[in-house]
Amino acid sequence: LDRAEALTVDQSQGRDVEVAFVSLAAALGGAGNQGAAGEERRPSSGALSVLEDRRRLNVALTRARSKLVVLGDPRRMRDTQALQTALEEMDTKGAFVRKDAVHRHWIKKGSRFEPEADRYHLYVSLACPWASRCVAALYLKGLDKAVGLSVVHPTWQRTRPDDENDAHTGWAFASPDDPPKKSTTGFNSIDCEGCIPDPINHAKFVRDLYELANDTGGKYSVPVLWDKKEKTIVNNESSDILRMFNRDVCHVAHEINEWVYPNINNGVYKCGFAQTQEAYDEAFESLFEALDKVENILSSNRYLTGSQLTEADIRLFVTLIRFDEIYVVYFKTNKQRIQDYPHISNYVRELYQMEPIRKSVSVLHCKRHYYTSHPRLNYYAIIPRGGEAWWEESHNRDKM
Structure with missing residues (x-):
């Protein structure tokens, strides 16, 4: 002793x-x-x-x-070993501020990255809302026949487990029949259901892809759009990838994104990762004001811009489908559940039950990732069991 x-x-x-x-x-x-x-x-x-x-x-x-x-706290590590995660993107008031993506190339004719079938590969996590919206667009536009797909394990792992001086944790690849993976604190044991390994580079971690592209900046995020020909990252900004997959530009959708992103998509993270009461309270109020605005729009419109599904709906949906099972509990967004909004919940049911969008959703991966990958928020990696899958119930949005 x-x-x-x-x-x-x-x-x-x-x-x-x-x-x-x-x-x-x-x-x-x-x-x-x-x-x-x-x-x-x-x-x-x-x-x-x-x-x-x-x-x-x-x-x-x-x-x-x-x-x-x-x-695992970068503030206790040397600069060259900094662990770049969402928990470290804070301003002086303790508010969460998301950093911009680094790789911002576009696939277009006449460029270095020409549009060619079977040239590109998409690396995603089905737990990540930013990556999931790219998957939804991939299936909605029928591009899954031209662009490959790999899905990482939901629980972050030590990306350099043999280096005791490198404590970085991040996305790991796995095959469905691989042994279960534990959280970095050693608690819980998560199987590899729904994982798709990397058939291109045979990478073990998403970090490996960034290092192959000579990016050692430390934030090894998904999605990653990879060029098999050039052997490098084309883009890792989900908004750009979404636009590349969906060329139909809607100016009204863009205007909606201007307030949906900061207040709802990023708003839940501002609540969950806030490090001061002031930052949390401000994000909380903005989040639910924006949700009330959405509820009002959907009371008379089938979709956010009217009668047509646009990228604005996909951007919003990925946050809404995670809200009740994760954000209400984990990010303290507990004023009201999405299930309690009559029009929003009906809208979520319709979008989820569209087959291309359904393929982009894994509530199982979502819960497993959030509850097992952040030791400072959930040390023992205990996953709440949750309620009924209300998004599977019938909707009547087609009558609008």
Whole structure:
């Protein structure tokens, strides 16, 4: 116990916290008077000594757990090892500010990236709303016959597990029959259902793709549109990819995106990743004001722009379908569920039941990712069971 306690309070950079847990386990499992390292331990005498040992063990374990989470915090790592995740994109008020994508090339005639069948491959996570809207567009436009698709495992993994100085966690590839993967804290065990491996580069992690494209910036996000001919990333901005797949420009849809994106799509993240009460309250109010606006529009319009489905509907849908099962619980957006909005919920049912859009949705992957990939928000990776799949119920939007 003495040795285990000493290890857990060691603040030196680079020490693997798992050592502390091993020592704690050894201390708990030791027989007689043998300590964690086999040394002679003082004999416990009386109830007070037992209680003191228990108190010290609880303190040691708490410190070890705290340190394990801190180990993945870029503010405790060297700049070259920074872990770039949404949790680190904050302004001085503790508000979440999403950084722009880096790769912004376009597929178009006369450019370096010509439109050619079977030249491009799309890497996505079905848990990620930004990536999922690209998948929806891919199927809606029938481009799945010309563009390949890979789907990562929903639970983030250590992307350099053999390097103790590199604590980056991110998207990992898997095959459906691969062994289950645990969260980075070692809790829960998630199977590989719905995963599609990388047949092009045989990458193990999305990070590998970025490094193949000479991008070591640290934020290895999805979607990734890959050029098999040039062996590089064409684009990793979901809005651009959505527009490339869907050439039908609707100016009204663009105007709607201008307030849907900051207040709803990104608004839920502003609530969930806020680090001050002020930032959370501001995002919360903006989110539900925007949802009320959507409810009002859909009370008289079948879709956001009128009678025609546009990209604005796809952009909004990917947030709405995740709202009740994830954001209400995980991001504290608990004023009202989507299920409680009569017109919005009916609208979600219609869009979900369109086969091309349904293919882009995996509520299972969504829940598994959010609840198992952020140790600071859900250390034990416990996944809420959730309610009924109300989006499967019938709708009557076709009568509008």
